[in-house]
Amino acid sequence: MSSVHAAQPAPKPALVRVNGLSKSYPRHTPFLRPKSTVAALQSANLEILPECVTALVGESGSGKSTLARCLAGLERPDGGEIWFEEKEISRLSAKERAVLRPQIQLVFQDSAGALNPRMSAAEIIEEPLQIQRRAKGADLRARACAAMGEVGLSPDWADRRPLELSGGQRQRLALARALVLQPKFLILDESLSGLDIITQTQILNLLLELQQTHSLTYLLISHDLGLVGQVADFVAVMQEGRVVEQGRRERVLASPEHPRTRGLLASAQALESAFRELGAGRRP
Numbered sequence: 001m002s003s004v005h006a007a008q009p010a011p012k013p014a015l016v017r018v019n020g021l022s023k024s025y026p027r028h029t030p031f032l033r034p035k036s037t038v039a040a041l042q043s044a045n046l047e048i049l050p051e052c053v054t055a056l057v058g059e060s061g062s063g064k065s066t067l068a069r070c071l072a073g074l075e076r077p078d079g080g081e082i083w084f085e086e087k088e089i090s091r092l093s094a095k096e097r098a099v100l101r102p103q104i105q106l107v108f109q110d111s112a113g114a115l116n117p118r119m120s121a122a123e124i125i126e127e128p129l130q131i132q133r134r135a136k137g138a139d140l141r142a143r144a145c146a147a148m149g150e151v152g153l154s155p156d157w158a159d160r161r162p163l164e165l166s167g168g169q170r171q172r173l174a175l176a177r178a179l180v181l182q183p184k185f186l187i188l189d190e191s192l193s194g195l196d197i198i199t200q201t202q203i204l205n206l207l208l209e210l211q212q213t214h215s216l217t218y219l220l221i222s223h224d225l226g227l228v229g230q231v232a233d234f235v236a237v238m239q240e241g242r243v244v245e246q247g248r249r250e251r252v253l254a255s256p257e258h259p260r261t262r263g264l265l266a267s268a269q270a271l272e273s274a275f276r277e278l279g280a281g282r283r284p
Contacts (some may be wrong), residue, residue: 003078013086015185016048016071017216021080022241023066027233040066040251041077043240048185048234052217053211055228055249057264058238064221068189071219072106075098082244102132105178109190111170115162115177122158125177132181147176152206168199172206179210192227193266203283204231225268237261 005017023041041063048054056064069075070090071082084092089100108114115124125144129135135143145155162170173189178186189205192200208231210216222228228235228249235253235261236246245258256262 001152012050014047014083014084015082016046016051016219017081018044018046018067018071018243019081019083020045021067022068023063023070023075024078041070041080043080043281044241046243046246048217048219050184050217051211051215052233053063053220053231054234054236055129055220055222055232056236056238057072057222057228058260059264062238063241064238065189068106068221069189069218072104072187073101073105073183078251097168102128102181103183104185104187105170105183106187106189107174107178107191111167111174111179112162114174117162121153121165121173124162124173128177128181130156132178132222143180143194144176146208147180148173150179150210151176152202160162162181163186166199168195168203171195171203175203175206179214182214183216183233185217186218187221191223192222194201194223200227207231221225223263225253236263 006147021041022039022042023039024039027036027038033177044063044067045053046056046067056067058064066075070077071090073089077090080090081088081112084100085105089097119127122141122144123146126135126140129140129143138203141158144159147273148155148158153169153176154170156163157169162173165173192203193265195203207218211218232249235249236243237252237256237258238244239258240262245252245256245261252261253265256265
């Protein structure tokens with residue numbers, strides 16, 4: 001008797017695919033020496049599945065933020081391809097990029113520096129709606145207040161300036177600004193670092209709730225492997241401008257294949273052990 005197996009659903013195609021991406025910057029040299037370049041990205045490859053959290057980790061200078069800026073269209077790569085929803089987007093014209101921009105939003109680590117200090121909270125959220133001509137008049141303010149409420153900010157704070165808000169509140173404001181355009185893909189560039197542990201947990205829970213509500217896809221750039229282990233579905237590791245390892249979180253963190261991944265995990269474990277010893281009143 002032949003056995004009958006239920007058909008498995010076909011995996012969804014990647015929302016974002018990065019193929020052989022490269023990006024270099026001129027190196028500043030003194031006097032009249034010949035100019036040289038430094039390679040921030042070197043044939044980087046990455047795949048991001050829809051409605052998942054992909055964590056991008058690596059030491060400082062490994063190319064994580066450059067990759068994020070290329071994905072968001074803030075930098076134009078020197079070579080390679082970026083595919084979004086099966087469309088190559090790395091060479092779009094300014095007009096084409098403007099149409100795509102609402103779908104891909106970038107939230108920076110430094111919310112204070114990324115938000116215009118002269119604008120009120122509502123004006124900061126309203127600005128992208130005005131640029132995209134999505135709302136005007138009373139509807140503009142109503143949508144801004146609704147976005148504030150969704151990220152846990154009281155609409156009564158609509159007239160407050162960013163510097164009147166705490167770090168966690170500013171990060172919520174940055175999220176509201178990004179989400180008001182209803183993107184599909186959100187890039188979080190160290191957006192949780194610099195926050196105290198309680199605020200970080202609150203923002204993290206908010207992000208997970210928003211992901212479920214809006215079917216969002218996240219690229220979470222972080223140096224905190226403990227955080228990555230809690231929330232990521234997939235992990236990609238960068239070193240010297242290349243993605244040297246990527247895969248499901250459970251496999252990468254439990255059985256890392258690349259020496260760079262093993263080094264990052266060993267450093268994280270040593271730091272955790274040192275904190276435990278300090279908490280117990282002993283020198284590490």
